[in-house]
Amino acid sequence: MLTIIFFFFIAITIIQFLYYLGIFSKFAFIAPATFTSKKIPVSVIVCAKNEEENVKKYIPLLAEQNYPDFEIVLIDDASSDETLEVFEQFEILYPNVRLVKVKNNEAFWGNKKYALTLGIKAAKKEYLLFTDADCFPNSKDWITAMTSQFTLNKTIVLGYGGYQKRERSLLNKIIRFETILTAIQYFSWAKVGKPYMGVGRNLAYKKEEFFNVNGFINHIQVRSGDDDLFINEAATKTNTTIAYAPESFTYSDPKETYKEWFNQKRRHVATASHYKLFDQIQLGLFYSSQLLFFLLAILLFAFQFQWMIVLGLFLLRYLISWIIIGNSAKKFEEKDLIFWYPVLELVIICTQMNIFITNIFSKPVHWK
Incomplete structure (x- = not known):
């Protein structure tokens, strides 16, 4: 034995x-990342539900991006706090902000994919860049670094969404390590021509890729997966690339307790059961x-x-x-x-x- x-x-x-x-x-062992601005018109899309404090902090950072041609599409997914009111103030303050107000729909109650679909349809630019309401870019060149990876054939760009460091916190190290381990996997598989996921904290694609697979319709019944399930379906060897220059990173506040993080990872693992075989x-x-x-x-x-x-x-x-x-x-x-x-x-x-x-x-x- x-x-x-x-x-x-x-x-x-x-x-x-x-x-x-x-x-x-x-x-x-890939070569260090470089990027050059291509000045592609871009719609930055942010979907928020009850994120009043986060959007106050982070949407101004998006508005301050050093990029010549971009709009910010803010989607309020039927928030019950003051998120919508904050978004309306941003719409007045920033001329390139477009606001999408989502009301609860009985058929798609609480479904983020429904809200995102409305935002994508409202976007005026052909290239879309996604991040979450609790995320902020690592630099004012975030849009430049992400969109520089687009080519005529590469119409999906996978980015890295990390978590902020907390000193003397083992939980923080665990969260960040799990995040880089996940990123190593989906970046590496994309490099060998088998892309299988991306993260909504930092993801870009051309609008036509969304409509080529009929949006989220094939997994609309799965409450999560607006990022990884979409990429699992739409990404191929020929249309997908990665952005890994530090300027292209986004960061989020990490969970403060093990239980919160554990429940977050449970959702991610459950979603993975819907990936291709x-x-x-x-x-x-x-x-x-x-x-x-x-x-x-x-x-x-x-x-x-x-x-x-x-x-x-x-x-x-x-x-x-x-x-x-x-x-x-x-x-x-x-x-x-x-x-x-x-x-x-x-x-x-x-x-x-x-x-x-x-x-x-x-x-x-x-x-x-």
Whole structure:
């Protein structure tokens, strides 16, 4: 039995090597990002529901972008606080702000995709750039950095949406590490021609891509996924690229408690069950191989079975993954996480297992 476990451990280790060396290295060792303004007319789209305080802080930062031709489409999704009133003030204050007021619709009650659809249809520009109401750009050249990646063929641009740093907070490190691990995956798969998701905190595409797949209609019944499910359906090897210059990043305030973050990740995992079969398999195989790698190694160490070979493979896998994660973290300006990598990886693996089990017995709650 231990011999079978040993060879199974070797197979799992090889799978991990294939992911890190064959896929994730494509982003980790990519050349530094550069960009040049193409001055493409752009509609920046922000959908908000009960985000009064956030929009007060962050919409002015969007209005101050150093870009010659852009409008800001503000979508109020039937807010019950003062969000709409704040948006109306911005409409008066900024000449390039367009306001879309969404009233509750019985057929699409509380469905963010319905609100976004109205905003996309109202947008006057052909190129759309999305962020969330609780996000802010990393620089005044955010629009420039994101739209510079558009070409005649590349009509979908995947960006990075990070979280602000909090000093002396382990939870903050966990949140940011999970975020860069997710970004490494979807950036790397896009580089090898298999894009499967993007994040609504920082995403751009040409309006025709939205109508080519009939918008969100094929997954309108799924309350989440206006970003990743859309990209999973619309993105291809030929039409998708990535933006990873620091100027292209956006940031959000991280969750303050583990429970809040855990519930957020439950929603994301539940949405992934609607991905294309290949994408579900590759994600499931990666996360399950991570878990099995540690469980099998511990078991073999406990019985001291071929322990020198097991230790060698264990250390080699860690060396390879640490280098690749570390190079990627530098690109995301998250260098402080590199030292914590072994601890953070174990926490993420345990959290993912907990999420998987929890989602079996209860459904996560979606849009506000």
